Amino acid sequence: MRICGPKTSVCCTILSVWGIIMLVLMGIFLYTQSVALAEDLPYDENASWKTPQEFLNEAERLYSKSAYNCWIAACLYVVTLVISLQQYYANRKASYTI
Amino acid sequence: MIDMEAKFEKLENELKEVNTNAEALKKTFLELTELKHILSKTQIFFDEQEQSLETESYQGLLVPYEIRASGGILQLSFVAGVILRERLPLFERMLWRVCRGNVFLRQSEIDVPLEDYVTGEKSNKCVFIIFFQGEQLKTRVKKICEGFRATLYPCPETAAERREMSIGVMSRLEDLNKVLEQTKDHRYRVLVNAAKDIKLWISKVQKIKAIYHTLNLFDLDVTQKCLIAECWCAVSDLDRIQLALRRGTERSGSTVPSILNRMNTQETPPTYHNTNKFTRGFQNIVDAYGVADYREVNPAPYTIITFPFLFAVMFGDAGHGLLMALFGLWMVVKEKTLSAKKSDNEIWNTFFNGRYIILLMGTFSIYTGVIYNDAFAKSYNIFGSSWSAPPKEDKDPNLYPEHIQLNPLEHFSNSSYPFGIDPVWQVASNKILFLNSYKMKVSVILGVSQMLFGVLLSFLNHRYFRQPLNIVCEFLPQLIFLLAIFGYLVVLIFVKWVTFDASQSSCASSLLIMLINMFLMTYPKDPCYLKEMYNGQRYIQTGLVIIAVVCIPWMLLTKPFVQLYQWKQKLHKMTQHSPIEENAGEIEDRVNQHHSGTSHGESDGEFDFGNVFIHQAIHTIEYCLGSISHTASYLRLWALSLAHAQLSEVLWTMVMRIGINASLQYGFLMMYFIFAAWAVLTIGVLLIMEGLSAFLHALRLHWVEFQSKFYGGGGYMFVPFSFKAILESAEKEDI
Numbered sequence: 047m048r049i050c051g052p053k054t055s056v057c058c059t060i061l062s063v064w065g066i067i068m069l070v071l072m073g074i075f076l077y078t079q080s081v082a083l084a085e086d087l088p089y090d091e092n093a094s095w096k097t098p099q100e101f102l103n104e105a106e107r108l109y110s111k112s113a114y115n116c117w118i119a120a121c122l123y124v125v126t127l128v129i130s131l132q133q134y135y136a137n138r139k140a141s142y143t144i
Numbered sequence: 145m146i147d148m149e150a151k152f153e154k155l156e157n158e159l160k161e162v163n164t165n166a167e168a169l170k171k172t173f174l175e176l177t178e179l180k181h182i183l184s185k186t187q188i189f190f191d192e193q194e195q196s197l198e199t200e201s202y203q204g205l206l207v208p209y210e211i212r213a214s215g216g217i218l219q220l221s222f223v224a225g226v227i228l229r230e231r232l233p234l235f236e237r238m239l240w241r242v243c244r245g246n247v248f249l250r251q252s253e254i255d256v257p258l259e260d261y262v263t264g265e266k267s268n269k270c271v272f273i274i275f276f277q278g279e280q281l282k283t284r285v286k287k288i289c290e291g292f293r294a295t296l297y298p299c300p301e302t303a304a305e306r307r308e309m310s311i312g313v314m315s316r317l318e319d320l321n322k323v324l325e326q327t328k329d330h331r332y333r334v335l336v337n338a339a340k341d342i343k344l345w346i347s348k349v350q351k352i353k354a355i356y357h358t359l360n361l362f363d364l365d366v367t368q369k370c371l372i373a374e375c376w377c378a379v380s381d382l383d384r385i386q387l388a389l390r391r392g393t394e395r396s397g398s399t400v401p402s403i404l405n406r407m408n409t410q411e412t413p414p415t416y417h418n419t420n421k422f423t424r425g426f427q428n429i430v431d432a433y434g435v436a437d438y439r440e441v442n443p444a445p446y447t448i449i450t451f452p453f454l455f456a457v458m459f460g461d462a463g464h465g466l467l468m469a470l471f472g473l474w475m476v477v478k479e480k481t482l483s484a485k486k487s488d489n490e491i492w493n494t495f496f497n498g499r500y501i502i503l504l505m506g507t508f509s510i511y512t513g514v515i516y517n518d519a520f521a522k523s524y525n526i527f528g529s530s531w532s533a534p535p536k537e538d539k540d541p542n543l544y545p546e547h548i549q550l551n552p553l554e555h556f557s558n559s560s561y562p563f564g565i566d567p568v569w570q571v572a573s574n575k576i577l578f579l580n581s582y583k584m585k586v587s588v589i590l591g592v593s594q595m596l597f598g599v600l601l602s603f604l605n606h607r608y609f610r611q612p613l614n615i616v617c618e619f620l621p622q623l624i625f626l627l628a629i630f631g632y633l634v635v636l637i638f639v640k641w642v643t644f645d646a647s648q649s650s651c652a653s654s655l656l657i658m659l660i661n662m663f664l665m666t667y668p669k670d671p672c673y674l675k676e677m678y679n680g681q682r683y684i685q686t687g688l689v690i691i692a693v694v695c696i697p698w699m700l701l702t703k704p705f706v707q708l709y710q711w712k713q714k715l716h717k718m719t720q721h722s723p724i725e726e727n728a729g730e731i732e733d734r735v736n737q738h739h740s741g742t743s744h745g746e747s748d749g750e751f752d753f754g755n756v757f758i759h760q761a762i763h764t765i766e767y768c769l770g771s772i773s774h775t776a777s778y779l780r781l782w783a784l785s786l787a788h789a790q791l792s793e794v795l796w797t798m799v800m801r802i803g804i805n806a807s808l809q810y811g812f813l814m815m816y817f818i819f820a821a822w823a824v825l826t827i828g829v830l831l832i833m834e835g836l837s838a839f840l841h842a843l844r845l846h847w848v849e850f851q852s853k854f855y856g857g858g859g860y861m862f863v864p865f866s867f868k869a870i871l872e873s874a875e876k877e878d879i
């Protein structure tokens with residue numbers, strides 16, 4: 047039942063909570079196409095766009111894809127949170143019975 | 145105490161008894177074991193001996209020729225014993241030499257190592273049996289055995305007796321084993337019982353020791369009936385102390401009350417700052433540099449705000465500040481449970497004792513982070529940026545060029561971003577150039593303000609200690625010098641910010657070169673950024689330079705000469721009084737004058753002018769050169785905030801961007817791991833390393849640049865008697 051010790055479970059819990067909050071927010075910012083994150087998007091190095099509209103279409107596609115990536119990663123962190131919380135309580139119980 | 149002594153004595157005696165008993169038992173055990181071995185081994189020897197006697201081949205037995213010749217069976221006596229194996233060869237050789245080969249030694253090893261009853265060591269021993277004839281040889285053999293510390297045992301001659309003896313020995317051994325076991329158990333039980341109480345006893349003894357140590361500091365009174373001591377105590381606590389003394393007298397049931405009297409003294413009292421759990425952290429970091437002189441201005445209350453603020457100017461990231469504030473908040477909210485844990489970890493204790501400092505530093509960092517518009521290396525556009533891209537025609541199919549410089553006259557809506565730096569700077573490649581100018585000027589403004597505040601605090605010190613000479617000769621010139629040069633610089637900074645706009649930006653004055661020209665007294669007309677900023681600047685600046693230069697000899701010369709003059713006056717007055725000695729009133733006057741102290745730093749007997757002058761010269765040079773170097777030193781506020789911003793930007797670009805960039809099918813998996821790596825690096829590098837660095841530099845700015853303007857720092861702490869402190873320090877010594 048116990049995979050990791052008490053300190054690791056606490057660290058993982060805190061990391062998961064931070065991850066959930068931050069990744070959800072980052073997903074929202076990417077979805078709303080904030081300019082701040084414009085330089086972080088994975089543009090194709092060799093592509094050359096002929097018109098601004100082309101570029102904007104590509105940017106919108108990348109924005110929404112990155113947003114979904116962030117949100118799915120946030121879901122993974124929810125799973126991690128559940129696991130590490132369970133580990134934390136298992137550790138607490140084990141130290142009480144001794 | 146007497147109870148405990150009695151208890152300890154009893155315990156000691158009991159243990160000693162148990163130990164001696166155990167020793168005796170072990171000795172008997174050892175003897176019996178050796179006897180057992182002897183009995184078993186000698187059986188073999190005797191058999192052999194009978195054999196050899198029958199066959200009449202005396203191997204290794206040198207018998208004198210005459211006795212052999214007389215024939216018959218020789219009557220040999222023997223001794224049997226046990227010796228350490230290492231000593232056996234030497235023993236044999238000694239026997240051979242001393243008895244001239246007339247003794248016969250047989251030996252055989254004991255397989256099991258035997259335990260010594262005193263030391264508990266196990267050693268290998270051998271059984272030996274020596275055959276000889278005659279009394280003289282017997283004494284010689286016995287002496288040699290004694291010398292080699294071999295133990296001899298009486299061994300019966302006939303086999304039947306030997307068998308009986310060995311049976312007896314076995315049964316006795318069994319009994320002895322049982323008794324030994326029981327002794328061990330008993331001793332164990334006694335020790336376990338003592339172990340339960342030992343911690344309590346140790347702390348009691350330490351407390352009693354501390355009390356007696358303090359009582360030893362008392363003196364015996366003239367009447368030999370009571371103890372007197374001189375001590376320091378806080379004036380505000382006098383009532384509480386009287387109350388406590390009365391309660392103590394009641395509790396101990398004595399009829400003689402303890403008396404506390406106030407007395408006057410010439411010694412310097414210790415410094416006592418009354419702190420609570422919030423202010424104690426800040427007082428500690430001030431005291432770490434030097435404990436304040438008695439009754440001088442305490443910089444700690446101001447440090448509560450200025451220290452976290454200067455830290456925040458260097459840290460300047462709202463996201464990191466939020467994390468730090470949450471950490472501090474957790475420690476503060478969980479104060480009681482965390483302090484009950486009593487950890488040994490030095491680092492944790494340091495963080496925990498500074499929990500309020502950390503909380504404040506984090507909160508202030510959130511504020512400066514919002515001003516710098518920086519949270520985890522990204523800016524936030526809350527109010528809408530005031531800058532806009534150059535407008536394009538609808539029909540224009542081209543993209544923008546790769547780099548454009550926006551013109552503030554055309555692309556800036558004339559209302560600035562309401563709070564903080566405009567978020568557009570985040571995507572600008574000249575962000576650092578822009579922010580450098582801003583941060584450097586802010587650093588100089590903050591630095592000059594803090595130094596000015598320090599000089600004003602020195603005025604409070606002079607006023608409290610009633611040194612009007614210092615106010616006129618030190619405070620005023622220092623203030624004027626600082627304001628004339630650096631106060632003027634700050635004013636110029638504000639003027640430059642306010643009066644120049646984008647249309648004149650190429651001619652905006654260069655303040656640094658202007659300051660240098662102010663001292664060189666050159667006023668060029670050519671590059672437009674070196675022209676005068678306002679009419680009459682030349683005359684005002686020349687005036688300020690002259691005033692500042694005048695301050696230097698004012699600081700240097702006035703005080704020593706005035707003190708010399710005052711001393712001469714005093715001597716003059718004293719020599720005037722000495723020829724008139726009959727009048728007792730005059731002598732009283734002289735005594736009074738003698739005691740009315742003049743400025744400090746002067747003993748009653750001598751006035752060393754050279755010493756005072758050198759001291760004043762050092763002070764002046766330190767102040768004047770220091771004012772320039774300290775102002776430049778405050779530029780570290782700019783440098784560290786730049787470093788922090790760049791570090792967090794690099795971390796984002798190098799780490800987090802990989803996560804966002806992942807355009808693979810399973811990009812979210814990359815994001816998952818990358819976020820964990822980014823988080824760990826943020827905490828390790830940006831929070832801990834940069835946090836410690838900014839903490840250190842903010843502390844240095846306080847200790848050196850701020851406190852050198854007014855702080856004495858030569859006092860000693862008031863350390864009252866406290867059981868808690870004594871027990872804690874004793875614990876640390878043990879560990």
